[in-house]
Amino acid sequence: MKKILSFITLILSLSNITHAETKTSEINTEKFYDLFAGTIIEKDQQLYLHACKSVDAEFKLSFNHTRDEQHIRTLIKTYPKFWLNLSANAEMIQDQYVMTVDAIENEHLNQSCHLSDLLDEL
Numbered sequence: 455m456k457k458i459l460s461f462i463t464l465i466l467s468l469s470n471i472t473h474a475e476t477k478t479s480e481i482n483t484e485k486f487y488d489l490f491a492g493t494i495i496e497k498d499q500q501l502y503l504h505a506c507k508s509v510d511a512e513f514k515l516s517f518n519h520t521r522d523e524q525h526i527r528t529l530i531k532t533y534p535k536f537w538l539n540l541s542a543n544a545e546m547i548q549d550q551y552v553m554t555v556d557a558i559e560n561e562h563l564n565q566s567c568h569l570s571d572l573l574d575e576l
Contacts, residue, residue: 485543487556491567493537494526501526503553506537506567513544513553522558529561537567 492503495512501523505511517523529536539560542553 485554487541487543489559490540490542490544490553491537492540493535493566493568494530496530503538503540503542504568511551513542513551515542515553515555517555519555519557522555525558529563533563535566536561536563537565538562 490503490513491506492513493506494515495502495504501515503513503515505513515523526538538558540553540555541557541559542555544551544553546552
């Protein structure tokens with residue numbers, strides 16, 4: 455009887471481990487989006503987000519929706535300065551910060567979010 459109970463316990467514990475590994479691999483493939491604030495910089499026709507909270511953090515942008523990229527390019531031509539809140543997934547790929555933009559959440563036109571820009575205005 456003890457052998458049977460031990461065997462059943464072993465089988466149940468192994469099935470839980472296998473299930474946990476499957477769930478972990480499913481979670482790793484999901485993308486999580488967060489809000490990122492910053493100004494937009496264009497270098498060699500590539501857009502970058504210069505994060506508000508950092509002096510030198512620039513994220514290379516890619517877009518889930520081409521209309522968002524087109525809208526940002528229009529803002530660059532229309533407004534001398536602006537900053538955005540972007541819903542995006544950020545990661546480091548080959549020693550470069552890369553951000554996949556899912557949506558533009560807020561626009562702050564004719565404003566900057568960088569402290570250095572605010573100090574220059576004083």
